[in-house]
Amino acid sequence: MTDSPGPANSPDDEDGQAIPYSGAPGPDRDVPLRPVPPGAPGAPPPATASPRPEPPRPERRRRRRPTLHPGHHRTALERRFARLGWMFATPALLVVLAVTLFPIVFSVAMSLSNVQVSSGGFRLSGLTTDNYAMLLGSERWRQALLFTVLYTVGTVLAELVLGTLVALVLERLSAGRGWMMALLLLPWAMITVVSAQLWAYMYNGVYGVLTSVVEGVTGSAPQFLGTPGPAVVSMAVADIWKTTPFVAIIVLAGLMMLPREVTEAARVDGAGPWTAFWRVRLPLLRPALTIAVLFRILQAFGIFDLPFVLTGGGPGNATESLALLGWQVMFTNLDFGPGAAVAASTAGLVLVGCLVFLRAFKSRVGDEEAGA
């Protein structure tokens, strides 16, 4: 009981673990292992706390040096190398600029001006915040925001729990793990529009398989997509079915990288299987979980295909996501200014959301500079 704050809060465990994500994957593989053994043999938490302050320090110093003294170590050779590097990278950078940065900047510019479509193309005039004011004043946008946030939180949480469970089972499997993984990945590999169509058949209010199964059990036909509450849940189920395997694979990779000694040491110290998992392995898994959650948040927040196929945002606007709203405002209403504002604000919100999430995880990903 008393050592509970140790493993959960000791920042250094995660600090060491997290490094793989900030650097190149190859050479860092042994880095996460390094901090663990010292913590493992004794009582894991307190033991790790004292020796740890040492290792991170050189790490940080090394990182900061280039930014503190930018010009100092530049030799002629290095400068030539740099120029050469830039030369090689220029064509790729130009492509990236053209296909990524330009559209982003353009759509932000659109969201901040009066846009008119005309035969001469888009006409942007003036600098205005009208488009954003329109969003804030719109009940439809607030509803879409609420739905998207709740939907993201709900599905990501469910996927995290289920994915971790699946990964734990997969880790135990000795025979047929490859087959199981291939099977599991099928939903993930399927194009969402296609799988959404399959779900639409199953949810069909008259002839759906699920409808008749539930009707057979309860005696009355359920309404999967025709009423607001169940529509949200039905859509979340389709999403969880599809993306749990993704979370499971990432968590499984994290599990495989955990050194066995840690669990064994915990066992030796008298921890039961549950304590060993909850207090030792799960904290060590945090970097893998962080990555899985980040990817999932980014994707879930931009959910478009499921509501597009399953409900069209209905009933009413109960399942209208921000992405669906943005698309409709842009391409159905041909309101490009407000549509761009929906898109830009959605991107901004998800960025903020991810940063908040990383903060909540105490920036364990290790890249403090990027976070600041």
Next chain:
Amino acid sequence: MRARESGPRHSALVRKEHKEYKEHVLGTTIRGTRTRGSVLCVITVLLAAACGSGDGSASVAPREVGPARGSLTWYAINFGPDGLPQRLVDAFEEEHPDISVTYQAAPNNTDTMRATLTTEISGGSGAIDVYSGDVVWPAQFGDAQLAMPLDAHLPDDFWDRFPRERVDVTLHDGDHLGAPLYVDTGFLFYRQDLLEKHDLPVPKTWEELADTGEKLQRAGDVRYGYVAQWANYEGLTVNWTELSAAAGGRSVTEDGQAGIDSPENRRVLDFMRGMLTDRVVPAAMTSFQEQQSLQTFVEGDAAFHRNWSYAWGEANNPETSRIAGKIGMSPMPAFEGEDRPGPSGTGGWNLMINPHSDAIGAGLEFIRWMTGPTAQRMLAENSVLPAVSEVLNDQELQRDNPPLAAAATVPLVSRPSDSPRYAQVSNGIFTNINGSLAGSVPPKEALSAAQHDIGKALKGRAL
């Protein structure tokens, strides 16, 4: 990449230096991109401002349209039996050796097609010369200058070949933006065999329809009395417009104000909800589009069905339908106390011209021919409703084509698509009505919310 490959071969010291070097470059990269990013931002805004120097009109002077020859691309959602668009194109090319036409199939979803057209045309592309446009698009497309006004290029009497209701919906600011190619109309389909079995008449009012449906349900002949399209999409606006008009209501008044919150419409919404609570319609109908309602009907599970004319052919096809040969069709019912029959919603597609086209001359010839007797007869013979009065009223053709005969006589009602903000107006209609049908909002609140949303939409203040 290079640095890492050579890494293992160097001593630890060299490796450390390498790492520093790498990080150093990385630092430069980040800072560099930031400056460059802001420069680019400015450039983009300037560029964007420069882009918008168009003259702001989609009209093209008649002498600039070019000769009626060359090649053109026609972009349209597939319609009619397999390959009908291509057969029309082949017939056109046979009569016009100087013009070659490529038929390009559009995605079978009106909104997706609109998105494609908007990106293409507002981007200045002339890759599509002629396209089929939904009947509710002209005002919006005219406002966004995505379609060329046709009046300067076609004789005034050109428009006389169409029924007036079909032509008027192509007008925006006094210009015709499209020529009707084929039309569609909502009908009531019913199970003739069951009505005969119980010796019941075809219902003339909605109340009668609900009663008859319930009777057939109780007799165990069908699971549902009535199926239609009440999902959260444009199709609900069509269904709503028909029902509302049958009770004497409107969603937008004649002077362009929101008018949905009226006693007539309250009666309609209460009636629709009553059908749901009495289980005359399936509870899942709030998620039904054309496909789901037609499926329920052809499976023999519903007594009455509202759909477009194509449902006639589908329901009479023994390969896909259990009720082939057992059905009849009639105009839509009215509400009790209304002396006129219930009107049918209008649908269909117009031919429109991309103002950036290089083959406008050929495109105009294509429009003339496609709205002429040869092409329109081909449509009628392939169970597509023709847009031209002469073919629509042809007794000979009507004899073995019940939808054609019915379409020639039914009264029509159009959705309020004469506003460029129609998409938002329609959204205000269908989300609120659908929400109320799904039980989340009581009818009174739903109608006043719809009134508010439509009012905002018409003023251009709605998302």
